Amino acid sequence: MPTTAAPAPSATPEPEPEIAPGAWLALLALCVTVTTSYGVLFYAFPVLAPIISAVEGWSLVHVTAAFSASQVVAGLGGALVGRWLERSGPRWVMTLGAVGAVPALLGVALAPDLLWFTAAWLAAGAAMSGLFYPPAFAAVTRWFGARRVRGLTVLTLVAGLASTIFAPLAAALVDALGWRGTYLVLAGVLAVVVIPLHALALTPSWHRPTAGTTPHGQSGAADATGPENAIGPILRSRAFIALTTALTLAAFGAYAVVINLVPLLEERGFDASTAAWALGVGGIGQVLGRLGYGPLVRHTGPLSRIVVILMVCAVSTALLALPAPVTVVMLLALLAGMARGVFTLLQATAISDRWGEARYPTLNGVMHTPLMLAIALAPWAGAALAGLLGGYPAMFAALAAIGVVSVLAALFSRVPHPRGDDT
Secondary structure, eight states, X not given: XXXXXXXXXOOSOOOOOSSOTTHHHHHHHHHHHHHHHHIIIIIHHHHHHHHHHHHHOOOHHHHHHHHHHHHHHHHHTHHHHHHHHHHHOHHHHHHHHHHHHHHHHHHHHHOSSHHHHHHHHHHHHHHHTTTSHHHHHHHHHHHHGGGHHHHHHHHHHHHTTHHHHHHHHXXXXXXXXXXXXXXXXXXXXXXXXXXXHHHHHOOSOOOOOOTTSOTTSOOOTGGGGOSGXXXXXXXXXXXXXXXXXXXXXXXXXXXXXXXXXXXHHXXXXXXXXXXXXXXXXXXXXXXXXXXXXXXXXXXXXXXXXHXXXXXXXXXXXXXXXXXXXHHHHHHHHHHHHHHHHHHHHHHHHHHHHHHOSTTHHHHHHHHHHHHHHHHHHHHHHHHHHHHHHTSHHHHHHHHHHHHHHHHHHHTTOOOOBTTBOOO
16 A cells, blocks of 8 residues: 655745844844934034034134034945944944044044044044944844834934933033033943943844845845845946935935024024924924834835835925915924934835845945935035025925935836835
């Protein structure tokens, strides 16, 4: 009597866990360190800059230019940091960023003249490239795999409080200690909080994924390319160039809107308190927008998602250019804030949505270089446009037109996936 052969055991390996062991603890640490890094190195400066200028007798334009130069350095360092992070993981990259930031900030605090002050900020900019969102986004994307949107949303929600925490803290410290004492204290905060958390908590496994899978078993377009040199064709592809162009233009518009909203409203006749409230309402909108990004991801593909988000950014900017009563202005500020909040998460996920996780750190570092440069130049370019065009309403209309161009560029960022359309 013939026997039935037992079925051969499946050769398919067990899928890796979607979230790396220790990832939630590392995310908690990043929530603290990214918030602290942005607060100390970015959001304290607008509070302290006018005081630095008044006390030292340095031109506010030159003081601000030194800080802007630090943002340029941070942007230029993004690609190098991304490659280093891809090879070694975020633990030592981000720890050394924090270690470098401390003496740089001490240099700012002790600067005897404007030249020294500028050099110290340039050093701080190099440290920022290892401390701000891009390396943190790369770490969370790798550790959380298919659930990266959840981790990125948590990170950006918490880090969004950096200005809320550190702007008032800087104001309180400067009243008691002066601007130099404030930066000395803030350097101590970096040393005590950020360095040990990066060194001790950013420890989840960091390994290069095998061809065809991401580190957590999720298929991805770029991951199937396998060879190390596959990154070259991606960087030269129409989709990558279009994506980078679209996000750079949108980032320029988004940050120019934030910086120039108060002058726009004051030019319209609103008092400073109302303008400040509108800016605060925009901050609330950012939180709401980030909370809605997860559902948006579930109901849209990469192409339709970027088009919708960038279009909302452009439309909200255009509406702010029009005369409106205070109630409508507040609603528009809320809408613009929501668009900015979603835009932050769009930047974080645009690479992995199209090319998977395997080359995310390098690709994201390259993409963020022009984004950081656009963000650094946005405040001055926005004010210059206002002067050139005859006022802030016309400048906002121009920013809206730039936003429309970003939408057109985004239409060419589609990457056909073997598993189906990505719209």
